[in-house]
Amino acid sequence: MISAEGTKMPLTRDDPRLHEDMVQSLQRELDGLKVEGLYRSLRLVDGPQGPRIHIDGKEAIHFAGSDYLGLACHPRLTQAACQATMRYGCGAAAARLISGNHDLYPQVEERLARFKQAEAALLFSTGYQANLGVISALMGFQDVVFSDALNHASIVDGCRLSRAKVMIFPHNDLAALEDLLREETSAGRRLIVVDGLYSMDGDVAPLREIVELAKRYGCVTMVDDSHGIGVLGETGRGTAEAAGVLGRIDIETGSLAKALGGFGAYVVGNRTVIEYLINRARPFIFTCALPPAVLATVLEALTIVEQEPERRQQLWDNTRHMRVGLREIGFEVSPRGTQIIPLMVGGSERVMRLSQELLDCGVFAQGIRYPSVPRGTERIRLTVTASHSKADLDAALTALAEAGRALQLI
Known part of the structure; x- marks a missing residue:
């Protein structure tokens, strides 16, 4: 904008050209994505x-x-969802720390904790929120995270949000991980985080060896088992069961929207860790509770995994x-x-x-x-x-x- 004196004036917030410039900039970026495929x-x-x-x-x-496992449209899950909706309604209408913590929540969390042989569990709305919430709540600028190079984007973003020092090791490279563990000694809390079953490559993390390294170098272990729960292990308890370390992973997250055919996500681990997340994990605190129908389908899906x-x-x-x-x-x-x-x-x-x-x-x-x-x-x-x-x-x-x-x- 040019003033009457011929000088250039800054755009104001209500100037429509400010919005036009942004839209044009976004369109150029979209056009660039098309060119790049x-x-x-x-x-x-x-x-x-x-x-x-x-x-x-x-x-x-x-x-x-x-x-x-073909559970997304299983009639038992559909029936459980309908019955829960008739009893509780369509939505929780509040965060869990307000009035959204209806009685299906403790049932699902206790069931998941037993299933994963952990002390306690906590439900999140999505797997992305679970990883974001856990890492950003537990880790800070004085801490260090050792992260596999092919970890899910939610783990990457959780590390960034935590402000912790992040040391990335090549995918499933135990020797490189041990070098980093030996090199980094000044941190406060130390966390090794990996996917259990990698969603883009289809391979699994060497959890038994990672657990041993964590014990040797004083680290906490965290595994995202979104693609392993219900699938891997003799009883479908996931990657840790398949690796022979069920109950030895400190923190496990995972999606309930894949093999279990529903929605939502879980965190299982030490009871104190779960209590801390209730008080400090922002994606949990500031998100509306899951619809009751979702929780009912999780209970039914876990039953099918165990029975079939x-x-x-x-x-x-x-x-x-x-x-x-x-x-x-x-x-x-x-x-x-x-x-x-x-x-x-x-x-x-x-x-x-x-x-x-x-x-x-x-x-x-x-x-x-x-x-x-x-x-x-x-x-x-x-x-x-x-x-x-x-x-x-x-x-x-x-x-x-x-x-x-x-x-x-x-």
């Missing part, structure tokens, strides 16, 4: 989750979700079938591993082209790009579930073979 848009899902899904008006075999081990067995049968089939058609995939199977492609445009070609063939498998994974490691991430039929798996393998050859991946 990093632009994201929302797909429309019509109907329930399952082995097949209606997405953008087309039915496709679903290999992009996390409903590993055949669901996990079917998941592993399907996973082996898919991994062996992928190797036979030429993809570099281990015949053994978890239900998360990455197919490395490289290049944002190339991976999204493969994703679209698969969808055109009736298979929905999401292309994963930066910042979800490092540049140059773009991939298709396949997620196998217990509810996939052998026909679903074989149809997907046929589509992957055709699309893979077309893009010269195999």
Whole structure:
């Protein structure tokens, strides 16, 4: 703006051009994302989750979700949600520290604590909030966090918010972790934090060795087991059970929206830690309580996990079938591993082209790009579930073979 004297005047807050400048700046950034092949848009899902899904008006075999045990639409969970809604209503209408702490909460938390062989549990609204709340509440500027390079974004952001010193070690590199533990001796609280089952790579953390290192160097251990709960271990108690260290992880977080088919997240650990989080974790304190229907589905899902081990067995049968089939058609995939199977492609445009070609063939498998994974490691991430039929798996393998050859991946 130019004054009557010809001098430039600063924009005021109510000047519409201030808003126009911001919108134009944002649009330039969006245009840049499109050029880089990093632009994201929302797909429309019509109907329930399952082995097949209606997405953008087309039915496709679903290999992009996390409903590993097929519980998201299980009739027992649906019935539990309906009954809870009829009794308690649709929403809690308050934070738990006000009037939102209805009687389903202690039932779920006590059940989760027993399931994970921990002293106590605390529910959060999302896995992101759980990691953000735990790390930012427990760690401060005088403390140090030892964090795996491939940890989930919520762990990364929790570390940043805590203002603690963060020392990142290469993925699952125990020797590098021990070097950092030996090097850093001046910190107050010391925390080693890892994912249990890594959501983009499908591999697991060496928890037994990490627990031993933590004991040797005076550290607290924290594991995000969002993709392991209900799936790994003889009884589905997760990565710690599979590694033989159930009950020896100091703090565990995890999502209830994946294998358990519902929503929300948990933290389990020492009773004093849980009490401290109630008083200091801002994402817990300042968030409305979960709807009662959500908690009722968690209780029912945990019961099914304990009563129906055949669901996990079917998941592993399907996973082996898919991994062996992928190797036979030429993809570099281990015949053994978890239900998360990455197919490395490289290049944002190339991976999204493969994703679209698969969808055109009736298979929905999401292309994963930066910042979800490092540049140059773009991939298709396949997620196998217990509810996939052998026909679903074989149809997907046929589509992957055709699309893979077309893009010269195999």
